[in-house]
Amino acid sequence: MLKMIVCIKQVPMVSELNWDPRTGTLKRDLAEGMMNPACHHALEAALRLKELHGGHITAITMGPPMAEEVLREALAIGADRCILLTDKRMAGADTFMTSFILARAIEKECPDFDIVLCGCHTSDSETAQVGPQLTEELKIPGAAYVEWLELKENVLRMKRLSDNFLETLEMDLPGLVTVTTSHYQPRYVPLAGLQDAYDKCDIITLDADDLKLKIAGIKDSPTRILKVYSPDSEKKNIEMKGPAKKIVEELLDKFGRKIGGEIQKDLKAYGQEQ
């Protein structure tokens, strides 16, 4: 039976978290969680493989306890089993540590997997690093930014667009793919399914001790944040307002030569003829 693992991250619903410049903090409370879009597509890719070949899907997430919500959603759409990695000691992990912890959980809970699927990047940090690093942690082959995949015997055939090249790749299994949002449009979550997911299936919750890890997310991460600041480079500029027609005339009278540069036309001229 095809054993698949899908790694999922919960991200804030709004792509732009508001920042309070006076207190210097993020207004996280406004940010309701959702399943990261690319992870959602990765799950969809797994579901389609399951429809074709049969199989079993384990969804894993690492995050605060409330990240359980995205696992419930995964169950509602068709995941078979869910694992939540949550522990204060994991907080603040960079991609290096995150991939380390995910790998240890996978080795403990489903060491005999065939395919690991991740979203190609997250909407809140977009480093795109966790998938490729997990590949190395698990010492398996991997391919990032996969748009389409197909399973033939024990070989995964994939297509992707990479730096203006359309590539077709083949990979021996077990292996890892990170999936883009271009092809596997996720199915809707059936409301009934969501309710069932809350009732029936338990979610396996693991902390650092369960994984026998002596870790601290921040301390063990190779990277360190020195400072965070708001870049304010303001220009001394010209402000224009009023009726659109008047603004446009003023704009071209002032900057017509520069604006028309590309078409070798002095757009100022007309204004001066008047």
Add this chain to the structure above:
Amino acid sequence: MKQTAQDIWVFGDYRNYFQTRVTLQLLSRAGDLAVKTGSAVCAVVFGHNLDEYVKEYIAHGAHKVYVIEHSSLKKYSMENYVWLMERLAKEYKPDIILVGATSFGREFAPRLAKLLGTGLTADCVGLDINEQGILVQTAPAFGGNLLAEIITPERRPQMATVRPGTFQEIPHDYERKGQVIKIPLPKDLPKERLRLVHYQRKPHRGQRIEDAGVVVCGGRGMGGKNRFKKLFDLARLLGGEVGATRPVVYANWTDPELLVGQAGKHINPNVLFSFGVSGAIQHTAAIRDAGLIIAVNKNPNATMMKKADVAIVADANQLCMALIKELKKRIRS
């Protein structure tokens, strides 16, 4: 407590040489950093028939080029290149490795960092050396309007990826001298588990937004797909191209290829129009090199308005229409 200065390496990502100048841009920035650390700038390149690239890297500022050349490296191969780079980095111990954030680089760099047991900062918009001789990597943080300074205090090498267009290449100078270090292909290179079966260049569409002299950029403030389309009329009149912000692309008003920003293209037009764009750092980091910036926003306090040379307080859509009309008149005259 600085020991003898270790080298700064730049990964030679040449697959799209004429489109992606990011390796050359990184060599240039590495040169600035090397002045502060007293290190040498090295390009590292793998493949087949590489003489031309080696020459270019030296002409663009590499003091040394490490080359592994072999017919079996003809195809760009993630597994081979990661394996070779790990081998070389463990042997020569560079202090810093910089990788262009191409699709290839964005997969290559995290895998390499993991194998070298070190940190990696993605999409840096700034790189500098502090008093301790440590690489300070500036990257956008937390969604919206913040920049973070990130370091890798203990582990080595220090690694960063940088989007194409972030730094300026230095003009080539074929008089420049550099050392070429040819390394034979290691005999124990493992068999590939991931195989590139087929590849073809994606057909090109016209002018690229990165090269456009005029860019008309639209944000969520354009208010809808059909209104957004008007920007194409405006761009055409000015011989320019259209760019978009992420919400616009997510809402499917236009093609993801037009995304301007950290996750998309860096642009450097002589004239940039910005319609209904708030000015989040992920967007503005990619327009730093624009010449004249004209922003249209109904909110005079939007960040984008503060970054503009001309800040027009108006409805984006109405102003766009008025501008098209007026331009048509003036172009005809």
